[in-house]
Amino acid sequence: MKRKVFFLVGLIGLVFIIGALVRFLGNRGPKQGELRVDSQPAATIFLDNKNIGKTPYKDKVEFGEYTIKLVPETTTTALTSWQGKIVVGQNLLTYVNANLSESELTTAIDVVWLEKITSKQSELSVTTNPDGATVLVDDVSRGVTPLSLQDIAPGDHAVSVTSIGFLARSLKIKTTPGYRLIANLKLALSGATTTPEASPAESSAPSGKATPTPKLTPVKTATGSAGQTSDPPRPFVIIKDTPTGFLRVREEPSTSATEAGRVNPGEKYTISDTQSGWYQIKYDGINSGWVSGQYTEKVE
Structure with missing residues (x-):
């Protein structure tokens, strides 16, 4: 009976030693x-x-x-x-x-x-x-x-x-x-020949798993109607002043959506759709996008 007890104690001790050795060797591996x-x-x-x-x-x-x-x-x-x-x-x-x-x-x-x-x-x-x-x-x-x-x-x-x-x-x-x-x-001084803005994709989660490859995306510039004598068809929006000097146009009605282009303060655009405080406009005369109602004035 005593031999069995000693054998079990020895076996348990051996398991602990092996486990500690595995952890030690694992910690020595590349991080x-x-x-x-x-x-x-x-x-x-x-x-x-x-x-x-x-x-x-x-x-x-x-x-x-x-x-x-x-x-x-x-x-x-x-x-x-x-x-x-x-x-x-x-x-x-x-x-x-x-x-x-x-x-x-x-x-x-x-x-x-x-x-x-x-x-x-x-x-x-x-x-x-x-x-x-x-x-x-x-x-x-x-x-x-x-x-x-x-x-x-x-x-x-x-x-x-x-x-x-x-x-x-x-x-x-x-x-x-x-x-x-x-x-x-x-930051680069204005007048540089670099791409206007870098838009890296999302950083990875802490797991370190691969994420979509970051991309450089050129930004489309709006050909707005600022300064025109006649208003566009109603309802339309007038772009207000913003902290950046321009307003981003999003692909979807959300601040987390991809930037599709930009419009400038004072420009006017006909509204084609409305959703949750956002207005859909044709920001370059062809492509549609969404602007936040926070920086626009709606004219019925």
């Missing part, structure tokens, strides 16, 4: 996150001075802080390289989007990543170079950079950053409970 890099034009990527490939890039890297450098690949125009710091979290996505230009002043960079926090809320932190840029979340002004929001609802959001003398930047993000989404943006 990785996902890095995605896009640029216009294509560029060679150096991570801590090591060539890891070209844009567009997506791969797993060990978590930690890195120095990243993008060297543009072009033979037609002399463009400036860009170098900066990034953080890759364990099982999290870090996204870099670069519009490289002839000088550092006219180069625009977006670096977005997730950081685990002790709170169960979702948070958003936005910093810019230079500071003092206005931040709009879902078309509502939330303050100036550096900005930290601890009351942002989980889910999809549209973030816009504007500053006088600099090109505006727009991001589509997804906030997650228990994580802080950090967006560090380098």
Whole structure:
């Protein structure tokens, strides 16, 4: 009987030892996150001075802080390289989007990543170079950079950053409970030859699973009716002044919907449909989209 007891005790002890060894070896394994890099034009990527490939890039890297450098690949125009710091979290996505230009002043960079926090809320932190840029979340002004929001609802959001003398930047993000989404943006001086705005797709959830590849989407400019002597057919809307100097036209009647184009204050558009405080208009004479009633005046 005693032999059986000793055997069982020894067996249990062996199981604990094996379990501890497995956990120890597992902790010694690679701890990785996902890095995605896009640029216009294509560029060679150096991570801590090591060539890891070209844009567009997506791969797993060990978590930690890195120095990243993008060297543009072009033979037609002399463009400036860009170098900066990034953080890759364990099982999290870090996204870099670069519009490289002839000088550092006219180069625009977006670096977005997730950081685990002790709170169960979702948070958003936005910093810019230079500071003092206005931040709009879902078309509502939330303050100036550096900005930290601890009351942002989980889910999809549209973030816009504007500053006088600099090109505006727009991001589509997804906030997650228990994580802080950090967006560090380098603004480009107005008059740059970069793409008007970068629209990276949603950041991944903390699981680190793959997400849709971020895209650069050119924004259609409205050919509005500002200053015309006759009004369009009624009912129509008059675009009001906005904090950004323009009003976004959405593909659907929601602030989280994709931006289809832009209209300017004072322009007038015939209403083709109404839904939940949104008006459907033909913003360029051909394509239809939705504008928020918050920044429009309806004329019956």
